[in-house]
Amino acid sequence: MLIRYLSQIGKYFLMLKEVFNKPTKWSVMKGLIFKEIDDLVIDSLGIVAFISFFVGGVVSIQTALNLTNPLIPKYLIGFATRQSVILEFAPTFISVIMAGKMGSFITSSIGTMRVTEQIDALEVMGVNSLNYLVFPKIIALLLYPFVIGIAMFLGILGGWMAGVYGGFTSSVEFIQGLQSEFIPFHIAYAFIKTIVFAMILATIPSFHGYYMKGGALEVGKASTVAFVWTSVVIILANYILTQLLLAK
Amino acid sequence: MIEVKNLEKSFGDSKVLKGITTTFETGKTNLIIGQSGSGKTVLLKSLLGIHTPDKGTISFDGRIYSDLTDDERRELRTEIGMVFQGSALFDSMTVEENVGFPLKMFTTKTPAEIKERVDIVIERVKLIDANHKKPSEISGGMQKRVAIARAIVNNPKYLFCDEPNSGLDPKTAIVIDNLIQEITQEYNITTVINTHDMNSVMEIGEKIVFLKQGILAWEGSKKDIFKTDNEAIVDFVYSSNLFKKIRKAQNKEEI
Structure with missing residues (x-):
């Protein structure tokens, strides 16, 4: 079992090496990158905006409902919303959701190409199929921090709207909370995590799709396995990065 | 040989x-x-x-x-040109793009030259009115013709x-x-x-x-x-x- 996992990890790193080998012609690669930006980044904006806005609202309401002590200032609602959204919700929670959305799309599209011999066709023509298929995804997901930036903004906006229009706090208090004890490095920390998660989101589902064997049923299974492993690795990377970047 | x-x-x-x-x-x-x-x-x-x-x-x-x-x-x-059992055409591309793929990847031909060669080969395999269709929109026999056209387009x-x-x-x-x-x-x-x-x-x-x-x-x-x-x-x-x-x-x- 352990040997199997170690061998898979080794295979994953060998795949990464091959992704950056023998690059595809730039005129072709350019088109592939734009297509991946559309499929992976632009197509995710709707669901990210929806989830961020409402989860931000829920964080704000729950914080307000838990502040039963009258001595605790109301501006803590804004403070808690900002901290939750910037530190964890936007970078990590959204990335786990994206492991399902983008991850299953990547695994199933590459897996289907494997099953229908399209990857063999690329190889026989002399194309480095890993570079052709995975590299554009990695480059496209360099725009992933942009998605997370939108998630941060909408999460806080949702928190503000739920807090103010739900009658839990005033706009002034909420904004005071947002500005209170603001540490700029937290933003850097969130975006460093985001870049690492983007790399994980692009490569682990690709690995599961590329090396899958079997037919249509196995494509479905590979997508599920890819989602599980992408989520596990994101959570582990989140823990390690938090320990490295925030712990004193 | x-x-x-x-x-x-x-x-x-x-x-x-x-x-x-x-x-x-x-x-x-x-x-x-x-x-x-x-x-x-x-x-x-x-x-x-x-x-x-x-x-x-x-x-x-x-x-x-x-x-x-x-x-x-x-x-x-x-x-080398290869015709696969299931044709192995790229789903995301049209017939024309599939056939022109090897030229786009491995030659320095201009888009106009690629189009000219693709048209010749498509005509050679007797594919009619399929240039802008996706592989899923054509029959199995036509898919095989596209696969043959793609295999021979670069004069293998x-x-x-x-x-x-x-x-x-x-x-x-x-x-x-x-x-x-x-x-x-x-x-x-x-x-x-x-x-x-x-x-x-x-x-x-x-x-x-x-x-x-x-x-x-x-x-x-x-x-x-x-x-x-x-x-x-x-x-x-x-x-x-x-x-x-x-x-x-x-x-x-x-x-």
């Missing part, structure tokens, strides 16, 4: 190819036939460089594949076809067979076809290599099949009643 010498390939304990030696001639349709599990797909994939043989050599017009550098192998691959020296007739009705299958044969002669290509379709064997089998349990059990042309006493090939070919009758009639004519 492709020369195969003493080719061996195993997967674990199972020896799939047991010392195959043969040649695939230029300008001819060379067929690899045999029962399922006889090693014909492994032989084809070894010729394509997808499998690395354990022993033996494959040479393409004197260039021994195992002796080539990575760059030389890549160069050689651009001289070697054309490989894996079960080109699978999933096609007998009439379309013959059309595809004839198309491959015509293209082989017209472009003077070394064509290797992996099949177990006896209609193809009788239609276009200029050179037939028969594999049985990983061994080359017989080789010859479609005419030789009627005369041979080799039990292995006779058993395989005349497993169909139709071909038994043809052989009987052929023998009577000769008497």
Whole structure:
């Protein structure tokens, strides 16, 4: 079992090496990158905006409902919303959701190409199929921090709207909370995590799709396995990065 | 010409190819036939460089594949066209884009030059009104034509076809067979076809290599099949009643 996992990890790193080998012609690669930006980044904006806005609202309401002590200032609602959204919700929670959305799309599209011999066709023509298929995804997901930036903004906006229009706090208090004890490095920390998660989101589902064997049923299974492993690795990377970047 | 010498390939304990030696001639349709599990797909994939043989050599017009550098192998691959069993067309591309793909990837042709060449090849395989359709919008027979067009667009020296007739009705299958044969002669290509379709064997089998349990059990042309006493090939070919009758009639004519 352990040997199997170690061998898979080794295979994953060998795949990464091959992704950056023998690059595809730039005129072709350019088109592939734009297509991946559309499929992976632009197509995710709707669901990210929806989830961020409402989860931000829920964080704000729950914080307000838990502040039963009258001595605790109301501006803590804004403070808690900002901290939750910037530190964890936007970078990590959204990335786990994206492991399902983008991850299953990547695994199933590459897996289907494997099953229908399209990857063999690329190889026989002399194309480095890993570079052709995975590299554009990695480059496209360099725009992933942009998605997370939108998630941060909408999460806080949702928190503000739920807090103010739900009658839990005033706009002034909420904004005071947002500005209170603001540490700029937290933003850097969130975006460093985001870049690492983007790399994980692009490569682990690709690995599961590329090396899958079997037919249509196995494509479905590979997508599920890819989602599980992408989520596990994101959570582990989140823990390690938090320990490295925030712990004193 | 492709020369195969003493080719061996195993997967674990199972020896799939047991010392195959043969040649695939230029300008001819060379067929690899045999029962399922006889090693014909492994032989084809070894010729394509997808499998690395354990022993033996494959040479393409004197260039021994195992002796080539990575760059030389890549160069050689651009001289190869392949028609896959399921066509293996790229779903996200139109017919025109699929056919033009090898030119876009490996040549310095301008988009106008690519379009011109693509139109010629599409016309050659007799595809009508399909240029802007996606593979999912055309029939199986048309998909095979697109696959053939893509395989020949970059003027390959070697054309490989894996079960080109699978999933096609007998009439379309013959059309595809004839198309491959015509293209082989017209472009003077070394064509290797992996099949177990006896209609193809009788239609276009200029050179037939028969594999049985990983061994080359017989080789010859479609005419030789009627005369041979080799039990292995006779058993395989005349497993169909139709071909038994043809052989009987052929023998009577000769008497």
